[in-house]
Amino acid sequence: MALSFTSSSAVHGSSLYSSFEQPKAALFGSSQPLDRLNLPSTAVKFSRRRCAVKPLNAEPKRKDSIVPSAATTVAPEVVEKVEVEDCEKLGKELENASPLEIMDKALERFGNDIAIAFSGAEDVALIEYARLTGRPFRVFSLDTGRLNPETYKFFDEVEQHYGIRIEYMFPDAVEVQALVRSKGLFSFYEDGHQECCRVRKVRPLRRALKGLRAWITGQRKDQSPGTRSEVPAVQVDPVFEGMDGGVGSLVKWNPVANVKGDDVWKFLRTMNVPVNSLHAKGYISIGCEPCTRPVLPGQHEREGRWWWEDSKAKECGLHKGNIKEETLNGSGNGAVHSNGSSTHADLFVTENVVNLSQPGIENLQRLENRREPWVVVLYAPWCQFCQAMEGSYVELAEKLAGSGVKVGKFRADGEEKAFAQQELQLGSFPTILFFPKHSSHPIKYPSEKRDVDSLLAFVSALR
Numbered sequence: 001m002a003l004s005f006t007s008s009s010a011v012h013g014s015s016l017y018s019s020f021e022q023p024k025a026a027l028f029g030s031s032q033p034l035d036r037l038n039l040p041s042t043a044v045k046f047s048r049r050r051c052a053v054k055p056l057n058a059e060p061k062r063k064d065s066i067v068p069s070a071a072t073t074v075a076p077e078v079v080e081k082v083e084v085e086d087c088e089k090l091g092k093e094l095e096n097a098s099p100l101e102i103m104d105k106a107l108e109r110f111g112n113d114i115a116i117a118f119s120g121a122e123d124v125a126l127i128e129y130a131r132l133t134g135r136p137f138r139v140f141s142l143d144t145g146r147l148n149p150e151t152y153k154f155f156d157e158v159e160q161h162y163g164i165r166i167e168y169m170f171p172d173a174v175e176v177q178a179l180v181r182s183k184g185l186f187s188f189y190e191d192g193h194q195e196c197c198r199v200r201k202v203r204p205l206r207r208a209l210k211g212l213r214a215w216i217t218g219q220r221k222d223q224s225p226g227t228r229s230e231v232p233a234v235q236v237d238p239v240f241e242g243m244d245g246g247v248g249s250l251v252k253w254n255p256v257a258n259v260k261g262d263d264v265w266k267f268l269r270t271m272n273v274p275v276n277s278l279h280a281k282g283y284i285s286i287g288c289e290p291c292t293r294p295v296l297p298g299q300h301e302r303e304g305r306w307w308w309e310d311s312k313a314k315e316c317g318l319h320k321g322n323i324k325e326e327t328l329n330g331s332g333n334g335a336v337h338s339n340g341s342s343t344h345a346d347l348f349v350t351e352n353v354v355n356l357s358q359p360g361i362e363n364l365q366r367l368e369n370r371r372e373p374w375v376v377v378l379y380a381p382w383c384q385f386c387q388a389m390e391g392s393y394v395e396l397a398e399k400l401a402g403s404g405v406k407v408g409k410f411r412a413d414g415e416e417k418a419f420a421q422q423e424l425q426l427g428s429f430p431t432i433l434f435f436p437k438h439s440s441h442p443i444k445y446p447s448e449k450r451d452v453d454s455l456l457a458f459v460s461a462l463r
């Protein structure tokens with residue numbers, strides 16, 4: 001969907017806030033929701049009209065105390081309660097709405113009880129859309145303590161550009177201490193990113209959301225093959241609770257759900273919005289420094305995140321509701337193949353690719369003197385990256401036919417996954433192994449460039 005916005009809403013620069021007093025940032029996501037009874041009398045007076053909501057993020061003097069003050073918080077007197085059905089209806093109404101319309105509706109409905117979640121990447125577009133609505137808005141961010149220096153610099157640039165204060169949320173120091181002391185600084189490479197993300201991201205986010213009734217995210221359908229393909233424009237948050245507590249107490253807005261990554265970039269360029277300098281170094285999706293890397297042209301952006309794990313489970317917990325139960329419990333998308341059922345067609349089906357069973361690949365691994373070298377892909381039919389390389393792998397097999405190098409495949413999800421992880425260096429799908437003629441030790445293809453020439457160069461170098 002193309003991005004669009006209406007010029008009538010476009011209010012530029014500092015004039016956006018000119019009718020407001022210069023407020024201080026409010027305490028965001030304290031463990032106690034904001035206590036409106038403690039508002040000063042001036043605030044109560046302002047709260048009688050929705051349009052008098054102060055922008056909590058309007059720039060305080062930069063030398064002011066960075067300790068935010070809840071006393072400046074002014075909330076609208078009447079906050080519309082959005083019921084589940086209401087939310088679904090709204091979602092349908094906004095199905096084809098522009099990001100600006102969705103943002104405007106979100107800010108109009110929730111006033112001071114909604115905030116934009118800003119990760120320090122291209123979701124800066126959300127801040128720009130919020131600015132364009134001409135309404136006051138709040139922005140928060142999770143400082144995990146592991147972000148790139150470029151991201152911290154970018155936060156500062158954004159604050160200056162928009163004249164706002166980002167409301168940072170930090171992890172609990174005792175929890176981080178316990179994790180790092182018991183497991184070290186890089187445990188996520190060993191046992192997955194969920195535990196660290198829980199401590200550094202999910203719990204701080206939960207605290208933040210307990211002070212809100214709605215939040216705005218930069219999730220897009222095209223971001224993740226397995227987890228974000230059905231993101232609606234607005235939904236009752238399926239995971240987190242808002243300040244009223246209980247399921248359904250928080251609404252999640254996704255104004256750019258239908259927007260393609262390219263269109264977000266066109267928008268950022270057109271509007272001359274500052275961007276994280278990491279993007280110029282090949283980063284697309286940006287998170288913590290140890291868990292984010294640049295991607296090559298043509299690679300999916302999520303390949304730059306938690307690349308040692310399965311592509312289908314690449315959510316840090318912030319948007320866990322996107323992961324369908326079948327994926328979470330490990331039985332999804334063909335992982336049931338051991339009993340013969342799968343909803344995905346098999347891959348690399350050609351006479352030039354030998355289909356190896358577990359005993360077959362175990363034998364191959366044991367042989368010290370093979371008659372010929374082998375190249376074998378460990379794959380899962382539901383994996384988008386395996387699907388994407390099907391053409392080049394089949395072509396590789398054709399080119400190697402009769403050359404003395406055998407080409408094979410081993411389906412390594414489901415019950416075979418643990419074996420493949422322990423014995424065959426399986427990190428994420430697809431993993432490509434070369435079994436040399438005179439050694440039992442397979443060599444793992446180190447690159448994510450999976451075009452036929454790159455694969456052929458790898459095989460030629462080792463055969």
Ligand code: SF4
Pocket residue numbers: 144146188192193194196197198200201287288289290291316
């Ligand atoms: Fe920890 Fe990596 Fe998650 Fe950041 S992205 S919280 S470093 S596991």
